[in-house]
Amino acid sequence: xxxTGGVDGTLRTWDTRQLQVPVLTFPGHRKAVRRLRADPHxxxxxxxxxxxxxxxxxxxxxxxxxxxxxxxxxxxxxxxLDFSLHCPGLLADxxxxxxxxxxxxxxxxxxxxxxxxxxxxxxxxxxxxxxx
Numbered sequence: 001x002x003x004t005g006g007v008d009g010t011l012r013t014w015d016t017r018q019l020q021v022p023v024l025t026f027p028g029h030r031k032a033v034r035r036l037r038a039d040p041h042x043x044x045x046x047x048x049x050x051x052x053x054x055x056x057x058x059x060x061x062x063x064x065x066x067x068x069x070x071x072x073x074x075x076x077x078x079x080x081l082d083f084s085l086h087c088p089g090l091l092a093d094x095x096x097x098x099x100x101x102x103x104x105x106x107x108x109x110x111x112x113x114x115x116x117x118x119x120x121x122x123x124x125x126x127x128x129x130x131x132x
Contacts, residue, residue: 005033005048013060024063029054034079041088049078055093057105069105 001023002014009029012022029050039045045068046058053074056067076096084090092102 003036003038003046005029005036005050007032009033009050009052011036011046011048011058024060026058026063029056034077035081037082039083040085041083047081047083047091049081049093051077051079053078053095055081055091055105071105073101074099 002016002019004012004014005028006012009027009031011026011028011033013024015023028048029052031051033048033050035049037047039047044059044061046060047055048058049055053072053076055069055071055078057069057071058067059065071093074093074095074097078093078095081091081093084092089104090102091105092100094100
């Protein structure tokens with residue numbers, strides 16, 4: 001799947017094997033979509049940010065439903081967002097208001113996985129060789 005966002009504020013999903021017609025179209029935003037990101041911990045959540053100052057989370061299995069979250073905590077254009085690879089549910093975004101926000105948005109369902117840091121492994125002593 002390929003996800004695109006346009007200057008018309010619309011989000012589209014495409015099947016890369018057949019790019020003539022989008023598979024799904026979402027109403028999106030009131031202004032141009034600046035960035036899209038798929039949640040790496042979910043196969044169904046797509047995040048978008050826009051020049052309408054908002055960040056929205058979408059369930060791509062529900063194309064006619066409103067966004068799962070509509071986050072409007074910036075006072076200027078929102079131009080970047082990304083999901084954490086290490087902490088499911090954690091999202092960061094940035095804006096022309098010169099702020100970066102890192103947060104867990106409230107969504108109707110919890111993230112599917114919980115992250116627990118692995119214990120640190122002791123490294124070999126300097127000068128000793130550890131066989132493979």
